[in-house]
Amino acid sequence: MQDIKANSSKWINEKKFLKVKFEWQEGYGAFSYSKSHVQNVIHYIQNQEEKHKVKSFNEEYLDFLNAFEIDYDERYVFKDLI
Structure with a gap:
């Protein structure tokens, strides 16, 4: 999960999808x-x-x-x- 969170936040920030820097909260959720x-x-x-x-x-x-x-x-x- 740590790798997924690290790589996804890096990708989101590189693509500049958000007006602010994206950071994961502590923990995670899955469906x-x-x-x-x-x-x-x-x-x-x-x-x-x-x-x-x-x-x-x-x-x-x-x-x-x-x-x-x-x-x-x-x-x-x-x-x-x-």
């Missing part, structure tokens, strides 16, 4: 799906760019947290970064 949902995940990834034209990353992230019933601290929710 898993059963094999029967693989096609849905593939479809989601393939259409992510279009989806974010109507729903922000922040809105979608909060939807995931709520759908998976994950408690979160409002201080760590992305706000006006994208």
Whole structure:
């Protein structure tokens, strides 16, 4: 996980996707799906760019947290970064 976090934050900052420097919070989260949902995940990834034209990353992230019933601290929710 450490390698994924290091490489992804480097990539995000090099691409300058955000108005501020991206840094991972302490810890991490992962969402898993059963094999029967693989096609849905593939479809989601393939259409992510279009989806974010109507729903922000922040809105979608909060939807995931709520759908998976994950408690979160409002201080760590992305706000006006994208």
